[in-house]
Amino acid sequence: xxxxxxxxxxxxxxxxxxxxxxxxxxxxxxxxxxxxxxxxxxxxxxxxxxxxxxxxxxxxxxxxxxxxxxxxxxxxxxxxxxxxxxxxxxxxxxxxxxxxxxxxxxxxxxxxxxxxxxxxxxxxxxxxxxxxxxxxxxxxxxxxxxxxxxxxxxxxxxxxxxxxxxxxxxxxxxxxxxxxxxxxxxxxxxxxxxxxxxxxxxxxxxxxxxxxxxxxxxxxxxxxxxxxxxxxxxxxxxxxxxxxxxxxxxxxxxxxxxxxxxxxxxxxxxxxxxxxxxxxxxxxxxxxxxxxxxxxxxxxxxxxxxxxxxxxxxxxxxxxxxxxxxxxxxxxxxxxxxxxxxxxxxxxxxxxxxxxxxxxxxxxxxxxxxxxxxxxxxxxxxxxxxxxxxxxxxxxxxxxxxxxxxxxxxxxxxxxxxxxxxxxxxxxxxxxxxxxxxxxxxxxxxxxxxxxxxxxxxxxxxxxxxxxxxxxx
Amino acid sequence: xxxxxxxxxxxxxxxxxxxxxxxxxxxxxxxxxxxxxxxxxxxxxxxxxxxxxxxxxxxxxxxxxxxxxxxxxxxxxxxxxxxxxxxxxxxxxxxxxxxxxxxxxxxxxxxxxxxxxxxxxxxxxxxxxxxxxxxxxxxxxxxxxxxxxxxxxxxxxxxxxxxxxxxxxxxxxxxxxxxxxxxxxxxxxxxxxxxxxxxxxxxxxxxxxxxx
Amino acid sequence: xxxxxxxxxxxxxxxxxxxxxxxxxxxxxxxxxxxxxxxxxxxxxxxxxxxxxxxxxxxxxxxxxxxxxxxxxxxxxxxxxxxxxxxxxxxxxxxxxxxxxxxxxxxxxxxxxxxxxxxxxxxxxxxxxxxxxxxxxxxxxxxxxxxxxxxxxxxxxxxxxxxxxxxxxxxxxxxxxxxxxxxxxxxxxxxxxxxxxxxxxxxxxxxxxxxxxxxxxxxxxxxxxxxxxxxxxxxxxxxxxxxxxxxxxxxxxxxxxxxx
Numbered sequence: 001x002x003x004x005x006x007x008x009x010x011x012x013x014x015x016x017x018x019x020x021x022x023x024x025x026x027x028x029x030x031x032x033x034x035x036x037x038x039x040x041x042x043x044x045x046x047x048x049x050x051x052x053x054x055x056x057x058x059x060x061x062x063x064x065x066x067x068x069x070x071x072x073x074x075x076x077x078x079x080x081x082x083x084x085x086x087x088x089x090x091x092x093x094x095x096x097x098x099x100x101x102x103x104x105x106x107x108x109x110x111x112x113x114x115x116x117x118x119x120x121x122x123x124x125x126x127x128x129x130x131x132x133x134x135x136x137x138x139x140x141x142x143x144x145x146x147x148x149x150x151x152x153x154x155x156x157x158x159x160x161x162x163x164x165x166x167x168x169x170x171x172x173x174x175x176x177x178x179x180x181x182x183x184x185x186x187x188x189x190x191x192x193x194x195x196x197x198x199x200x201x202x203x204x205x206x207x208x209x210x211x212x213x214x215x216x217x218x219x220x221x222x223x224x225x226x227x228x229x230x231x232x233x234x235x236x237x238x239x240x241x242x243x244x245x246x247x248x249x250x251x252x253x254x255x256x257x258x259x260x261x262x263x264x265x266x267x268x269x270x271x272x273x274x275x276x277x278x279x280x281x282x283x284x285x286x287x288x289x290x291x292x293x294x295x296x297x298x299x300x301x302x303x304x305x306x307x308x309x310x311x312x313x314x315x316x317x318x319x320x321x322x323x324x325x326x327x328x329x330x331x332x333x334x335x336x337x338x339x340x341x342x343x344x345x346x347x348x349x350x351x352x353x354x355x356x357x358x359x360x361x362x363x364x365x366x367x368x369x370x371x372x373x374x375x376x377x378x379x380x381x382x383x384x385x386x387x388x389x390x391x392x393x394x395x396x397x398x399x400x401x402x403x404x405x406x407x408x409x410x411x412x413x414x415x416x417x418x419x420x421x422x423x424x425x426x427x428x429x430x431x432x433x434x435x436x437x438x439x440x441x442x443x444x445x446x447x448x449x450x451x452x453x454x455x456x457x458x459x460x461x462x463x464x465x466x467x468x469x470x471x472x473x
Numbered sequence: 474x475x476x477x478x479x480x481x482x483x484x485x486x487x488x489x490x491x492x493x494x495x496x497x498x499x500x501x502x503x504x505x506x507x508x509x510x511x512x513x514x515x516x517x518x519x520x521x522x523x524x525x526x527x528x529x530x531x532x533x534x535x536x537x538x539x540x541x542x543x544x545x546x547x548x549x550x551x552x553x554x555x556x557x558x559x560x561x562x563x564x565x566x567x568x569x570x571x572x573x574x575x576x577x578x579x580x581x582x583x584x585x586x587x588x589x590x591x592x593x594x595x596x597x598x599x600x601x602x603x604x605x606x607x608x609x610x611x612x613x614x615x616x617x618x619x620x621x622x623x624x625x626x627x628x629x630x631x632x633x634x635x636x637x638x639x640x641x642x643x644x645x646x647x648x649x650x651x652x653x654x655x656x657x658x659x660x661x662x663x664x665x666x667x668x669x670x671x672x673x674x675x676x677x678x679x680x681x682x683x684x685x
Numbered sequence: 686x687x688x689x690x691x692x693x694x695x696x697x698x699x700x701x702x703x704x705x706x707x708x709x710x711x712x713x714x715x716x717x718x719x720x721x722x723x724x725x726x727x728x729x730x731x732x733x734x735x736x737x738x739x740x741x742x743x744x745x746x747x748x749x750x751x752x753x754x755x756x757x758x759x760x761x762x763x764x765x766x767x768x769x770x771x772x773x774x775x776x777x778x779x780x781x782x783x784x785x786x787x788x789x790x791x792x793x794x795x796x797x798x799x800x801x802x803x804x805x806x807x808x809x810x811x812x813x814x815x816x817x818x819x820x821x822x823x824x825x826x827x828x829x830x831x832x833x834x835x836x837x838x839x840x841x842x843x844x845x846x847x848x849x850x851x852x853x854x855x856x857x858x859x860x861x862x863x864x865x866x867x868x869x870x871x872x873x874x875x876x877x878x879x880x881x882x883x884x885x886x887x888x889x890x891x892x893x894x895x896x897x898x899x900x901x902x903x904x905x906x907x908x909x910x911x912x913x914x915x916x917x918x919x920x921x922x923x924x925x926x927x928x929x930x931x932x933x934x935x936x937x938x939x940x941x942x943x944x945x
Contacts, residue, residue: 015879026655031862033656067485080638086478138662139653155653162655186654190662197663198575218638228649228664231608235641246481253634257626268652271516272591275608275664276644278630283640286600288553289572290640300481307488328866332883366877368870368884369743370833391745400744408741412749416756418733429708441916441941450875454882455913458709458941465702465711469730 004355006339010362017333023159027331034155034325037269038376045271051261056380058255059316062247063307069216069249070298076219080281082294090120093243093299097122097208098129100241100295106131106205112223112230113137114210115153115319116243116299118341119354122208134200136229138193145172151335151343154267154321159334165189197229207233207291211244212318213259214296217252220280221296224263224273231277240279240291245299247315253278259318262378267320302354310389314349316379323373323383329366338363345373349386357393361400364390426467433462506624508589513622514672516592520647521660522668529673532616533563536581539614539669540566545579552582553601555616572603579612584645587622587672588629591646594670597633598641607643613665615645618673695725695814699764701757701778701803703771704736705905706926710940713905716932717770717806723932724816731760737769737777742785743871751785758782758795766813767803770928771904772835773871775805780838805835806928807903811844817851821933824854828897829927830888830911832904833866845903845927852930858895862887869910885914893920899939901927912940 006013017023042048062069074084087093093116101109109131111117123133123144135144139156143149145168150156157165166183169192173181181192209230211221221242223230234240250256256278264270283290306312324330324344335343340351340360348363364387373383394400414421436442436459444452451457514524527535532555540547548567551560560568573580583602584594594615598604607613623629626644633642649664660666698721706713714730721728738753757778761767769775783796810816829849835841849855868874868884875881888911892900900915900922902908912924923939 011877014877018879018883029656033652064489066489067482070482070485086481088477088481092477136663137653138651142653155656157653158656160654165654186657187659189654190651190659194661194663201663202575218634220638226650226652227662228608229662231604231643232663235604235608246485253630254627257630260626270520270646272520272593272644272646274520274645274647274650276593276646278638278642280638280640280642284600287598287603287640288600289603289605290598298481300477300484304481304484304488307485308490328868328884328887329877329880332880366873366880368833368866368868368873368881370866370870371837372833372864372866375837388743388745391743392747393745395745395747404744405746408744408746408749412741412746412752415735415738415749416752418735418756418760421735422732425708439942440938441913443917448875450878451913453878454917455885455910456916456941458909458912458916460709461711463711465707465714466730466732466734468711469714470732 004340004359007351007355007360007363008339010337010339010366013337013339014333014366017337022161022164023334026159026161027334030325030331034269034321038266038322038325041265041269041271045265048262048265051258052378052380054258055262055318055378056316058250058258059379062250062255063312063315066246066249066307069251070246072216073214073219073249076217077281077296078219080219082219082281082296085295085297087297087299088301090299090301093120093297094122094125096297097241097243098126100239101126101131101206102129104205104239106239108132108134108204110134110136110201110204110207110233110237111140112207112209112225112233113140113156114208114243115341116210116245117208118150119301120299122243134204136197136201136233138190138227141193141197142168149336149341152321152324153319153342159336162186162189169193201232201236204237206239206241207237208241208243209234211242211248212263213256214244214249215253215256215278216249218278218280220278222256222276222278224260224276226268226274228275231275234277234279235290238292240282240294242294242296243299244296245301245303247303263318263320266322266376266378306353311349311353311386313381314346314353314386316381317346317350318379320378322376322378326372326376328368328370328372345383346381349381349383349390352390352393357390357397358399361394422464422466426464429460429464430462433460506628508587508622508624510589510619510622510672513587513589513592516589517647517670520592521650522647522670524670524672526619526672526674528676529618530559530676532558532671532673533560533566535671536614537563537566540579545612548579549614550577550580550606550610552580552603552606554583554599555581573606573609575609577610579614580606580610581614581616582606584615584617585621586629586632587617588626588644589622590625591644593629593644593646595629595633596641596643596645597639599639604641604643607645608664611661611665612667612669613648614669614671616671616673620675696727696765697763698726698728698766698768699761700728700730701737701761701767701769701774702730702734703769703774703905705909706770709909710905710926712934712937713770713926713928716926716928716934717768719932719934720806720810720928721768723818723820724810724814726766726814729764733760737774739773739777739871742777742781747785754782754785754796755792758792758799761799762795764802766809767799768806768809769803770806770926771906772805772832772839772841773904773906775803776834776838778803805839805841805903807844807848808839808841811847819848819851819931821931822853823930823935825898826856826858826896827899827901828858828860828892828895830860830867830892830900830902830907831863832902832907835903836864841903848931849901849927855930858897860895861891867907867911869906871906874910882914885910889914889918889920892922897922899923899925901925901930903927908940916941
């Protein structure tokens, strides 16, 4: 698991990311990749804005009565033979999962992609306790081989180029079969991973998945995937564990339908992902497949504390990844620079709630507030507003730099005194203008080195407008 | 973790207490409108599936033809729910009934419904209809009756849950795929590399079967 | 308080100069005054204005932002309209000022009243004034950068283009990725200069790809950033605020003179 301290090193990590040519090559694909596909999908679907409204309404309804929906979910899940576990913290959730596995003698666990498992650091914990974890999502599998964390919530290995993946497979896969894997195209690599992982699904004694949402009225968990790995993970082993945070519940399947209508379009630009599966309890007496046991671990980990705060709208998130696909900051530095599980705009909005404003202070600050994330967010989460909220918390707790505070105070003092402001700026601009000389620019300026390191600072005209206007009239 | 449940729910209630606004109810379930079969087929194809419209008594022949055209072995695992389609009429097609395993390259299974809004098949698990068959074989051949095609996701969920919700309801929209390597879409990540859908029409009584 | 163009009958506009135009490029404010007068409005420039308060507001320093905002509310009380040659400052006045005063009913009402009267310059000229009297010539190939605030907060996209279409000789070539931020972002560009540089470099590359001689925009923040990067890269593209071109006051140097 990445620890919280990494989020505090955002400036260093982003500088490294900007110099990483492989990463930059991978990120350059976002424009013609996910961005273009989403645009096409939205243009194909005339009802998209209405669908967004319906999805927002569904999730808003959920959150207003979250307690009731959670209780209903638990009761219905139990009626269908499932077991619901409640966990307040990552440690609680890890322990619940471990006990479920060890009580049944499970040695190997197959996993569908779940960000919550990343959030609680499940893999490392289970492996330390002697349980083998088999990541089955192709992207998760790649980064498991690379011993890295995901850098994107729906495309975990988006930072890897094809040659890098080929290298990983060369290092880790059976060399005896090397000749049968040409590794020249993405298709070759997909086929190779398929061949290698096929058997492993059947070897697992238990399968763990996340949930795109939980349905209160039926007590079901729903996963949305394209590879089909999630379905093999939750169908083949004897034990299926669902790991989900409490805000994932929606009241009805119809509410789920409202979310599905915007999810794939926003995520991958598909009208619908290949597989959407509603799982309700363990196999029935007459069934010939499906898990014998079905457990749901409901994790809070800070969600309940967000309710009723100005940041609570992050709880509407359906983890489509559109915000990061379209974010110019994410596009510049990738996901690892954010230093924690959820990168990009949603990470910048959520991480301070989970790690604290101090540890995560860079994330909501590292935004030009351009608003492209909010524009594409299917759930209309006001991400820039939430970034500002965290900045306000940071400022109120005096966690921002002394230099910043001093600068703001000084500027504010003048800005609230128009006459002095005009006098001071009048003098300052005249001086600056003279200093600039005939080139009308500064190539470096002591107090503006952040600016002038990479760009010239245009020189002010000399006389301010307000002073000139006063003379004219 | 006894007590965790109460503490979480208490915290949620405390936090919600500041927003006592009465929420709007969930929308009423939509009237189950029947869907547009042409639209359903078009969308399925757009999602990467191949689609064939046949008479309901012509499934074995269509399966045999499909396998032959793709140079696949004439051997399929058939979900028990489809045992009575007259497989014997295709003596060269080897059929076995039950749950698919790694040895099965192709499987034939029913879909309970189609959804024209999305071009999805709806699998509803049952004793004679294992979920595994949709995901494990390389080639999935699904049979769906055209009169089951409903309009939208809400109608599909409402119809599929029926009086008792099955263990698994899968909406299947095209073959397995991934975009995990350089955002390039590749088919057949873990599930089927190909999805062929046989959309069946009722055979008029006593009349000759006709393929459209 | 000083007033100009008093013969006009279409209403009184208080010009929100913006701090960047005031300090760095007064020609933008002069051009704005001229355009508003041409459109038939009486223009006043309240001398108690300083800045919209965004540096503090976006840094989370609400007390400071509030102090600055009170000054704006006082200075712009008496006008029919408040117009700013910036989507960013207009956005602050229209969408954010009220949020500063949620617990002060009376002040919140004044902020709401200000919000209703506030417009970005090109939006005001097109949507409110329905003005089609652009009398300027600019025989150049230009491209246009949409600022994020104009685009997303003020719904300004077509208005500057409608006005540019009236300029004699102006040929507009649209930018690739035109809805993507240039990396300015107020204090963002100095707090995270490396990321900002990457963003503005992508923008200047897109500008160069259009083959335009001049890049225009409606926000000076973006323009200073873009002009500074173009100059550092040695790309011979001039930067101007769109108001200067619309007013025909392009006798002044561009934001950074092109050339060595």
